[in-house]
Amino acid sequence: MSASNKFDAVIIGSGPNGLSAGILLAQHGLSVKIIEAKDTIGGGTRTQELTEPGFYHDVCSAVHPTGIGSPFLNTLPLQDHGLEWIHPDHPVAHPLEQGNAVIASLSLDETLQRLGKDGKNYENLVADFSKHWNKLSKDILGPIRIPHSPLLMAKFGWYGMLSAKLLANSIFDTTPLKAYFAGLAAHSILPLEKAFTASFGLAFAASIHSVGWPVAKGGSSTITNAMASYFKKLGGVIETGRYISTLSEIDESELFLFDLTPHQIASIAQHELPNSLKNKLLSYTYGPGVFKMDFALSEPVPWENPECSGAGTLHLGGTLEEISFSESQIWKGKQPDKPFVLVSQPSLFDRTRAPEGKHTLWAYCHVPNGSDEDCSEMIIKQIERFAPGFRDVILATHTMNAHEYEVYNPNYLGGDINGGSQSFKQLMGRPLLKWDPYQLPVKGMYICSSSTPPGGGVHGMCGYHAARSVLKNEYDINI
Ligand SMILES: Cc1cc2nc3c(=O)[nH]c(=O)nc-3n(C[C@H](O)[C@H](O)[C@H](O)COP(=O)(O)OP(=O)(O)OC[C@H]3O[C@@H](n4cnc5c(N)ncnc54)[C@H](O)[C@@H]3O)c2cc1C
CATH class of the missing domain: 3.90.660 (Polyamine Oxidase; Chain A, domain 2)
Structure with a gap:
């Protein structure tokens, strides 16, 4: 564990993938902070009274075969934190x-x-x-x-x-x-x-x-509310209402996981990424x-x-x-x-x-x-x-x-809800054609959003695999 204002890792974005990455890292003893632009957590899983008072609508995801069928979410005690x-x-x-x-x-x-x-x-x-x-x-x-x-x-x-x-x-x-x-x-x-x-x-x-x-009973927000509640129980910290424009705004850690898509990362980390990598991220298609x-x-x-x-x-x-x-x-x-x-x-x-x-x-x-x-x-x-x-x-x-x-939600570029086109090329090499697609080829930077395998949907598996990559590459922990 690091000093109280410092964290072993910072995750930008509190969608289901940001939260699942945070949970796996916290389960392995890391101190983790999630930073979210909006005033509420959840990314594509929020529920709101969009039409009339008393009518609760799922703003994005509503139906969850990949949620109930997720190999990682199924290991978590989310029922104890309100998910039904x-x-x-x-x-x-x-x-x-x-x-x-x-x-x-x-x-x-x-x-x-x-x-x-x-x-x-x-x-x-x-x-x-x-x-x-x-x-x-x-x-x-x-x-x-x-x-x-x-x-x-x-x-x-x-x-x-x-x-x-x-x-x-x-x-x-x-x-x-x-x-x-x-x-x-x-x-x-x-x-x-x-x-x-x-x-x-x-x-x-x-x-x-x-x-x-x-x-999800009560709306899709109960999925990520349950994840956030469990994450906090493990010692995780969440800060909402903080939009990150450049990486230099974050002094809480030197290890970053982006629950963001490649074009956003190319912009936020423009001073830290080599031009060749930035160009590759910018060639990613939506x-x-x-x-x-x-x-x-x-x-x-x-x-x-x-x-x-x-x-x-x-x-x-x-x-x-x-x-x-x-x-x-x-x-x-x-x-x-x-x-x-x-x-x-x-x-x-x-x-x-x-x-x-x-x-x-x-x-x-x-x-x-x-x-x-x-x-x-x-x-x-x-x-x-x-x-x-x-x-x-x-x-x-x-x-x-x-x-x-x-x-x-800035992750939905042009309204793309899957974090990028799921064409054959991008299904196989998402966001880059690499054996470990979660680790960016720059020290201390990882991507954990639906722009990585297996792609769109509320399953948390992108975050889970990204956190496994962090544990393996930074801590020599193989799970
Ligand atoms: C209309 C619609 C219907 C859908 N239906 C379904 C469905 O029925 N079932 C299903 O499984 N999936 C569905 N989805 C897809 C699902 O919502 C997404 O695939 C999922 O939310 C992706 O999770 P994520 O964690 O990768 O990213 P997101 O959930 O998009 O989370 C990213 C988070 O990062 C935050 N963020 C972005 N930029 C910054 C920044 N610069 N600084 C700080 N924070 C930032 C955002 O505010 C957001 O909270 C639907 C989506 C939409 C829009």
Whole structure:
């Protein structure tokens, strides 16, 4: 332990990755301070009354397969610090025309019974991965290295290296299953013709039937509040309301972990980094942005297919062809009229989110990076398409475009919520092509944000691996 005003390490940014890095270091006896620009901690996991008093909306993340399925978060006593997961009746629904829908339940058998003749194909593709999620998650939620489960990873890699479009068209016979797989793979925010987009569809399908897609009781902020509470119990210190512009403003430590993205690091550490490294960080690319809409509702969404009311998350975009067209348009910088819309309806399962009898709805679509277009009408139309009468239950709305997201959280450059494009190149070498991507090639500097493997999502695994790198390189501790 260092003198009281000095710390063994300072972490800039209190998102889930900053907090998990802080926790692992504190668990190993290091004194750690986290510095956060905003007045509240949590990065992409805050919950606020965005529309009307008493309606609690998740500003960013809402649904947490990677949170409940995180190999590191699962080792922490977060339940003792206020975290409670709530599972909806069904993790995911993908509604289609004429009241049809694919309903995916936690139970794979229950799901298969609904899938008809394509059920066997789905089972062959997904069953091994969902049955062995605990093993699979350890290999896919981290940097490239020798896998713990080589056979399972070989199978995952065999299918996962394909484009989602190719895999769906070659494995499934029916339009609904192809559409459903496209919806899962579209979480990559990549055109579905790109290699490796199938890996996102496979991982998300496996998580549905293993850990589920829960929401956090009270809102996503309870995840990082629980992490912060445990971090402080371990002796960690958090300072909020302090925006760091240059590294020279920090005199509390000489060891830094950045819960930031490469362009931010190139700016904050511009005097400490060699030009060659700065240029490499500045050549890192960001993906499309998001346009988000929160609703206060007088009653639940009137889905045409009643089973959709039991789903925590819904993917609205119609067929594989439609979703793939909309994602490729965005990649080209064009806004499609019918974007793929991701929806979550937490208040149906968590009564703390809205006043008695009322509801909240969370929805967003992908947009070109930096877009300031208002997509409200496009989102409402996509919901109306599968829930006629939806407009009549809207009490109030709140929107944030891609540009506003960057103002809200400087990590969302141009509205990119994943800390950088998840293209094949950047998935493998994130942020730099190195065996240890967390250690920057400058003394005492590490990156722990979602700009490192395994990328976006609330799982804390980027922070966990970055802290392991610190322990190994600075303290010779191997865990
Ligand atoms: C609309 C939307 C929906 C999403 N949905 C989901 C979902 O359902 N499930 C899911 O798992 N994930 C979701 N995500 C993604 C998830 O929120 C992020 O991947 C995750 O928060 C990344 O964590 P992080 O710790 O790397 O960075 P962040 O959570 O972005 O934290 C970075 C922190 O650093 C602070 N900071 C930045 N610059 C400075 C500075 N100069 N000085 C001091 N502090 C600074 C920021 O204020 C912020 O608190 C969503 C995101 C958005 C925006």
